[in-house]
Amino acid sequence: MKKMILTTTALALTAGMALAQSQTIRMGTEGAYPPYNFLNDKGEVDGFERELGDELCTRAELTCEWVTTDWDGIIPNLVSGNYDTIIAGMSITAERDEVIDFTQNYIPPAASAYVALSADVDVASGVISAQASTIQAGYVAESGATLLEFATPEETVASVRNGEADAVFADKDYLVPIVEESGGALTFVAEDVQLGGGVGMGLRESDTELRDKFDAAIQSMKDDGTLNTLIVKWFGEDVDTF
Secondary structure, eight states: OHHHHHHHHHEEEEEEHHHOOOOEEEEOOOSEEEETTOOOTOEEEHHHHHHHHHHHHTTTTTTEEEOOGGGGGGHHHHHHTSSSOSSOOOOOHHHHTTTTTTEEEEOOOOOEEEEETTTTTTTTTTTEETTTTHHHHHHHHHSSSSSESSSSSSHHHHHHHSSSOSSEEHHHHHHHHHHHHHSSSSSEEEEEEEOSSSSEEOOOOOOOHHHHHHHHHHHHEEEEESHHHHHHHHHHHTSSEE
């Protein structure tokens, strides 16, 4: 255990030195979680976090480029220096904060929700799908229901459609357009659940100067109202704002 901690620390320090020598900040995202982030028809990162991240880089006077990665390796790849930030719909949790650092949140704590094919699904004892390594998966694992994990959010919804799972549990912001576009085939069930401390940018614990720059940029967008405008643009009028 001690050796593992020392190795992680060494990787973080090495990555921090590489950042200090580089003028370009690499923004790591999943590219598969609309409307937070997704790949558009040109294969480019798009969505709320692309627009937000570009604005934050402008305000922080940083040159930034975008990097996509699978969700299940998104924290290890940050620590090892494959990119310099995580901006990927990641909720701030105490467990994650032991490994990486976070900026202040740029989305308030939001609801997680269940979606199923039938309104009478028992989410307390049924088979519930969730994306692996998410706060929703952790919640289901402790709820008494049977957890069925998938690598991507699309697979969690597909598991409900094909009968593998009774319901999917995910960010409600992600599920709303899917339910609306299902033509009545999918429906919200049970009550919403509040999880996490909002969504923030993840950074290596050694990159305090970079964290402070993004923190200041996020705060400036909160202060002038542009962050709320951006949230409403991508998530709709009924979304929680600052």
